[in-house]
Amino acid sequence: MIQTTGLTKRYGEKVAVDAVDLVVEDGSVHGLVGRNGAGKTTLLRMLAGLRTPTSGSVSIESRREELAVLPDTPRFDPWLTGREVVELAASLVGGADRINEVLGGAGLSDAGDRRVGGYSRGMLQRLGIAAALVGSPRLLLADEPASALDPQGRREVLDVIGRMRGEATVLFSSHILADVQEVCDSVSIMEEGRLLFQGSIRDLLIGSATPRYLVRIRPDSPDPRPALMEQSWVSGVEARSDGVLGVSVRSLEDAELHLAGVLASAGSGVISLGPEAVTLEQAFLELTS
């Protein structure tokens, strides 16, 4: 488990990480989300022991050898072969018997004997993953591991991270919210060094974003907006350009009980009606706006 208490990092007057209390459960895949400059990399580097906190504490239930760090753009001595990079990592943290396995898992079996200097960006990223996994880490800290990859490379990286669930704790930062939503059990949202939210993605989607119903009515029907705005459980009605009304409600339960009745009493012909599927992106923007 990772636990930080009041973790703070200052650079002069600038506060890069501001009193962060983070908890990441054992065996989970946790996403660290934030804009560029939100403090994600600084937080990860403090967790990895690469930077010293100005104040606060870090508690990690893993030994140094059980921790692996994957930078956003892994680089290695270009005159080494991919296999030699993994062998070097294995000599430092163990796992010599897994070299072929992790190279194969990273899709580098055929390229393993080629010099790293000729690798593409995606191959370097996959080599970084192989070098990180060869020691069977109990904790993987990955900084934007898929942000610079093509769709296939991203897919492979996310699959690797997903497969680690239950066997290792993974904390990875990303600004690609779809990746986080797909692969993570829990998520933290950072903004200007502060932790705005941490918890399960379900809690974030339900609890943080304003519940909203989408209503499509017949164009020749009476406008239901005056009737809707009179309801105490309606917090706003927004007419969208596609002819759909976005009805913001205080709770989904109220909408489920009363929305159809209000529309019917207003004489509006309803084509479709349903709760808006809130995306992580919407929740993120709502939290950070």
Added chain:
Amino acid sequence: MSLWRLEWLRLTRTRRLVALVGVYLFFGLLGPLSARYLGEILDLAGGELEGAVIELPPPTPVDGMAQFASNAVQIGTLVAVVVAAGALSIDAIPEMGVFVRTRTRGLGRVLLPRYAVTALAAIVAYVVGTGAAWYETWVLIGPPDAAGVLWGAVFGALYLAFAVAVVALVAARASSVLGSVLISLIVLLVLPILSVVGSVGRWTPAPLSVALAELPAGGYELADYAAAVGATLVAIPALLWMAVRLAERRER
């Protein structure tokens, strides 16, 4: 793939070993040759400068070794410093620094092989150059003082070990290979200036760098280098200890 083998591959695959040995061997062969044929070279160039006639004394074996020692101290040390900075600047490429920092408990485990292999390579290259200069001096001019050459080579090798240790310390703080090279060269250039300041200078490693020229000439005794040897033997482990401490405290 041990960290020791990594350093060997760094030297061989990047041609750094070839560069080191090549430079020392080149000057080892060129030094005695230029000492032997300096007069002829000047004659070919005209022999007179605005009416002044240059007359050189017959070359001696001391001249042959001195020519090599002079070039070895300047160009050879420069190349050794560049090679050492490339190996010892572990944070010059931050992602590679992260790779080793997050996989080792103490950076001494990383820096020691880098220092030892680089210093050994520089010393081997220096010895090869010295051997070439010795042989060619013998063939072209005459036999130099064997004991003086041998002790001069030992002291020169010790100076190179010190120079690489200086680079290790500088590289622990500098943010680039170029920065490590420039700062190390400044430090190594300041030492000879100190060495001319009376008795203080003999307590710096600087006199070791010119022992190969001084000892065969007969002007100095081994005892004259005792202080420099003692200071260097103390300075090398001290510099390496500080390098490890600084590198470990550095934030990435």
